[in-house]
Amino acid sequence: MPRRPDIKKVLLIGSGPIQIGQAAEFDFSGSQACKSLREEGVEVVLVNSNPATIMTDPDMADKVYIEPLVPEIVAKIIEKERPDGIIAGIGGQTGLNITSELAEMGVLERYNVEVLGTKVRSIQEAEDRDLFKKAMERIGEPVPRSIAVTSLEEAEEAMKELGLPLIVRPAYTLGGSGGGIARTREDLMRICEMGLKRSRIHQVLLEESVIGWTEVEYEVMRDSNNTCITICNMENMDPMGIHTGESIVVTPIQTLSDHEIQMLRSAAINIIRALGIEGGCNIQFAVRNGEYRVIEVNPRVSRSSALASKATGYPIARVTAKIAIGLTLDEIRNDVTKETPASFEPTVDYVVIKIPRWPFDKFVKADRTLTTSMKSTGEVMAIGRSYEEALMKAIRSLDIDIDLGYNGKYTPWSDEDVRELLRTPTDERLFAIYQALRRGFSVDEISQLSMIDPYFIERIQNIIQMEDELKKGLTPDRLRRAKRMGFLDSRIAELVGLSREEVTDYRLSLGIIPTYKMVDTCAAEFAASTPYYYSTYDEECELSPSDKKKVLILGSGPIRIGQGIEFDYCTVHAVTALREMGIEAHIINNNPETVSTDYDTSDKLFFEPVTLEDVMNVIEKENYWGVMVQFGGQTAVNLAVPLERELKRRGLKTVILGTSPDSIDIAEDRERFNKLLNSLGIPQPRAGIAYSPEEAKKVAKEIGYPVLVRPSYVLGGRAMEIVYDESGLELYMREAVRVSHEHPVLIDDFLQNAVEIDVDAVCDGRDVLIGAIMEHIEEAGIHSGDSACMIPPQTLPEDVVATAKDYVRRIALALGVRGIINIQMAYKDGVVYVLEANPRSSRTIPFVSKAVGLPLAKIAAKVMAGMTLREMNLNVEPEIPYVAVKEVLLPFDKLPGADVLLGPEMRSTGEVMGIDYNMGLSFFKAEMSAENSLPLDGIVFISVRDEDKAEMAEVARRLASAGLKIIATDGTSEYLRRAGVPAERVRKIYNGSPNVLDYIRRGEVKLIINTPTTKQSVRDGFQIRRSAVDYHVPYITTVQAAKAAAEAIEKALKGELTIKALDEYHREVRYRSL
C-alpha cells in the first residue's frame, strides 16, 4: 500500500528528560522518525520538554514545541496545530501514556486526530497485564501464571494461590519502576504498595517466578499488510529476575539451538500478529530446557530497539514511522544496501555486547542490587568478531577506569565477598566472575551461585588463560591472539612488564593492526555503502579513506550522571558544521542509544571505545587533518593531552583542533588556572591545593571553614563536598579520596548564599560570542548541573552582568580558546568570583542554543575548523524578550535508599526547559516538565531550618494568599503564625501518628518544602523527603526554589500559559552588534 495521501501533518511526542529507564534512545528514534516522515512529504509537529535533544532542533521538524509533556498541554498544541495523525510508539512510555490519556480525554476524537501505527487498543492489550494474559491464552502462547491486583488485600489472596517468590510488575511504568521480587509476605506488601502508587492505572501484576531462566528478546516489526519480520534476537547474560535494561545483553542469542531460536521467533510473530501492532515492538521470553514463557511485550520502539538498530544496521524507528503512514515493508527501501527492500531480516557476522552504565559512583549509599527495576543511566555497546573481543571493548567503553581485574574499590574482596557478589547481582558481578575464576572457583560453582549460563563464564575463563599465557612472555603469536581477543596494548604491557609504548611499537613493527569491517545488515551478502564500521584484528580492512580534508570527532560514550545527552547533541552539531564547510566528519563513539551513532549522521561512524589506543588506531588509518575533543564531555577532553603526545611520538600530522591541549590543561589544572586569574586581576574564592591530609588541614584553616573540597580532574563534581569543620575534613580525606602527589586535593573557600552564574561562550581568538548569562536559582554550592537556571538573569544587577561578560571575554582570550568555553561564577556582596572555566562544551549548550536561537556547538565547530565569528556575522550579543528556565530531573525515585538532597555532587540525570513570557510561568512549566508539578490549590507542607525561616515566612505568605493551605511542624508553624501566616500544626514523625507522613501517604499534600537541618540529613527530614519521592509528591529543598515556586504559582493562577513553537520565539530574539 502506498503512503496514505490523507495524512499531511503528524504530531510526534518525545519522551521528555533523560531519566533512569528512558534515556537518549528516544532522541534517536524521534529524530529518525522526523527525518523519515519528512522524506515522505509529511509535515511534522514535535513536542518534547527536553532541550538537549537533536529532535528538538528547529530544523528537525516543521514545528518544534518545547513544552511540558502533560496531556493538557499537548491537547492545546493539537488544538493549535490540527494534525491529521499522532504516532504513539516513538516517544517511549511517555509518548504511549500521553496518547492513551488524550484518547481517554476525548481530545483525539474532538480534533479528528487519528492514532497512526499501533492503535490505542493494541497498546492497551500489550500493556494491561490482564488483557495481555488473556490475549496470550487466546492464541495459545504460554505465560507465567499470574494475577493482576489493584489492592493489597487482593495481593494477599493472590499470594495464597501462586506461592512465593513472586514478581511484582506495575502496569504502565517506565523501566519497571516500582516493581521487584517478593520473597516474603512483608516484601510483597511493601513492593505492592509502592507499585500500585506508581502505576498509572493503579494495578500491579503478581507473577509466578521464572527467576534463573534464560531471558531472551526479539525485536519484531509488522506492517498493515501483516508482513512480519524479526530484526534481531538478544540473549541476556543475566538470567530472569534482572531487568533487561540492567543486564549484559548479547546479540545474537549465544546458548540456544536453532530449533529453540525458531520456536521463539515463531511465537514472536504469532504475538505481534495477535496484538495487531503496526511498527516495531519488543517481546521478551524466559527459556529453560526447551520450554518457554512469554514475559512481556513493549508495543513501541524502545531501548532494546535502539540497540537492535545499532547492532544490525536496521533503522527500526525510521521504518516504524513509514509503516505508520501506510507504507508496507516491501515498499520501503533498505537504506543500507540501497538495493533490497526493508522486508528482510538482518543477519550479522559479528557479536554485539551491551553493558549498562550504573550511577553507583555517585550514589554510594544507594542499594547496588540489580532487580526488575532499572537503576542504570545509560549503556555501551561493542562489536567484535569474537565474544571476548566484544566483551573487552564494551568494558573499556564504560569509561570507569576499571578492567576485568577489578577487585573491590578499597580493600580486595575476600573469597566470601566474591561468593556473595555472585549470589546477589550488582553492577560488579562481571568483575566478581573474573575474581572467582582467578581464585580457582569452578565454572559450575560460579554458574550455580550466579545462575549465569556456564558459556558466558567460560568465555571469561578464556581471557584469563590468555592473560596467563602473556605472562610467560610476549611472542608474535600470543600478541596476535591477544589482540584478536580484544586486549589493549596497555593491558598487555601490564601483563608482560613492558611499557605501553613498547608494546605498541612492537605490535606495529609486526604489522599487527586492526582491520575495520562494515555493519551492513546482511553479512556481506550484498554490497553496501553504509559508512558504519567496527574494528577487529582480521585480514582485510574494508575502509577506503578519501583524500578529502577530514576530521574525527570524539564522542562522549555512555550516558551517566554528569555526562549526558547534551554531549551527544554537541557531537552531532559538530558534524553538521563540518559538513557545511565541506569537510568530511567522522565520529568515534560507543553509545547505542544516541543520534551521533546513527549510521547516517556522519560521513563515517566508528563504533568503538573512546580510549587512546582505539582513537589512535582510527587516526592512523584515516590520516585526519584534525581531531575534535571539545564535544565529547570529559571522556574526550581527558584524551587531549595524551593524544597530542602520542601523535607526536608516532610522527603523525593530525592535530587537535581548537583550544590547545596546553590551554585545556591550564583550565583544568587548579594551580595554573589560579595563576592565570591572578594575572588578569579577576577575583576567585580563596583556594589552596594539598598533597597530603596534613597539608589539607593547614590549607583549610588558612582559608576558613566552610570549604569546598574535591580531587583534581573531576567529572560532574565527583567526590566533591562542602566541609564545615576539621573533623568533617578528616572524614572526607579518609573516606572520599585517596590523596597523593599525582592526585592532589583542591580546597576552595565556600561562598555561602552566593548567586551562581553560568556562561557559555564561543571564542575564535579575537572575538567572543556570549550565548547567554545564566542565573542559577539554587545558591552556589549546589552542583551547577543540578541547579535550575534562567535566561536572562532575573535578580542580578546590570553591572554584575556586565562584569561577568567582561571576565568571560578576558579569560577566553587569555586562554587562547578556539571553540567553546563554559565559565562558572559566583556573585556575593558586590563581588563576582570566577569558580572555574571549562574549555569544552558544557551541559547547558543545548539549553542556551535553544533559548537564544544560536547553535553554539555548531558555531564552535566552525571556529575550530578555521572560520571566524565575523565571517559568520556573529560578532553579536543575543537578547531575548522571554524567559527560559532549565530545571533538572533527579533519579531518586529509581534509587531506593538514596537521600534526595542536592549538594556539590551532581545527581540529576536529565533536564527540561520551560519557556514563556515571565519567570513565574517559565518556572511553572519547567517544574511541570520535571515531574514536579506545582499545585494551584491544596495543602503545602513546610518544614525548614532556622536560618531559612525568615525568608520562608514570605514564601508561605504568598502561597497562602494564592489560596493554598499551609501545614507545618512545630517550630516552623509557630514561626509562621507569629509572622502572621496561617499554618496548621502537624506532628513530627517521632511524635507518633497522625504525623506528616500520614498526610503524604494519604496523598493529601500537594507540595513539600523541606530544607535540611544541618549538612547531615537528619532522620526526620530524610524520611519526609524520601516519602515525597516514593509517593510522587512534588518537593523543594532550597529557599531559592521555594521563592521561585511561589512566584510561579501566583503567575500561573493569574495568567495563561503561552503555547508557541520555538521558531516563533526565535523570531523575537534581537542580536545586538558589538
Add this chain to the structure above:
Amino acid sequence: MIGVLGLEDGTLVEGYGFGAPGIVTGEIVFTTVMSGYEEALTDPSYNGQILLFTYPLQGNYGVSGDEFQSDRMWPRGMVCRHIWPSPKHHRSTRTLAEFLVDEGRPGIHGVDTRMLTVKIRRLGAMKAALAVGESVVRGIDIVQLARDQPSISSLDLLSEVTCRSPYRIRGSGPRLAVIDLGIKRHILKSLECRGFDLHVLPAHSSISDIEAVEPDGLFISNGPGDPERAVSAIEAVRHFAGSMPIFGICLGHQVISLALGARTFKLKFGHHGGNQPVKDLESGIVYITSQNHNFAVVPESVEGTDLEITQLNANDGTVEGIRSRYLKILAVQYHPEAHPGPMCTEDPFFSSVLKIASGGD
C-alpha cells in the same frame, strides 16, 4: 592443528584446522544463518560443496543429533571464524569438532571469513580446496588443488544423496510418491505430521516404479547441483503432469519448471541463509524464508508454459513459487520446512499441499 584453504582465484588463507585431518575439494559457498549448523551440515543439498559460515561463532550449543536432516554430514568441509569447544546445551551430546571427526570431514577456523565472503560475492561461487593437519599441509599447493578439480555441474551428486531403495512412511491421508533427490528429514516430518502416506523413491526411479505405488500425488524433493541432471525426475513430472497433483521444493521446484518448459540458470553465488524475503503475489505478504540453492528458474521462461509465478524473491526478483491450478501443481524454491531457519511458510505451504492432494485446489 594447521589448516589451509585455497580458492581458484589464487586466494590462500591459513588458519586452525579442526575435525578430521585430510584434504577435500569442492565448490565454496557461504551461508548467512546465525544458528543451525547442525541442520545445514547434514543437508544433502550441500553435497559437493565446502560450506563457509558468515556468522563467526559456531558450535556454541554443540551437536545433538535431534536436528539432523540426513544420516551424515554433506558439505565436504567447513569454514568459520571460531568454534566453541565446550557446549553446555541440555541436548548436546558432542562438540562440533567431534562431529566433524566422526564424519571424517575437515574444518578450518580462525580465518577472515568476511574477506572470503566478499570474494565469493564478487567473483561467484568458486572451486576451493581445504587441507587440515600438519603432515597433510606440508608441501601442498592448495590453490592448484582447488583449480584442478572438475566443475560441480559435471558431478553426479544425486546418486550419492538419494536413498538406495524405496521405503514407506505409513499414513492415513493421501498417498505421495516422494522422489528423493537428497530429501531433508524435515520435509518428510512436515508431510508425515499431516497424515500423508509416503512412498519415498530413489532419484532414478522410472515411470513404472512410480506407478507401482499407486500415488495420489507426486512430490519432488530438494537436492544438490544442476537440476538438468535430475533426468528421471524431469521425465516423471512431464509424464504425470495433469494426471495427478505434483509438488516440489527447491531442486524439485526447478525440476518441475524444466519439465513444463521453463528454463533454469546458475546464480552467481546462490541463496544460502535464513533471511530471504519472499513476496506472495496474491496476498502481498512478504515471508522470511530459509534457502539453499545455486540454480533458479528464469522468470521470463515461465511465460507460455502451464505454470504461473506465485511468489518472487523481494531482494533480487528470482522465482520463488510456481503453480498451475489446472494441472494441480505447486512448488516453491525456498525451504518451507525450515531447519535451519524461520518457519513462517511451513504451514501455508504444507497445508496447501494437503488441500490439493486431497482433491481441493
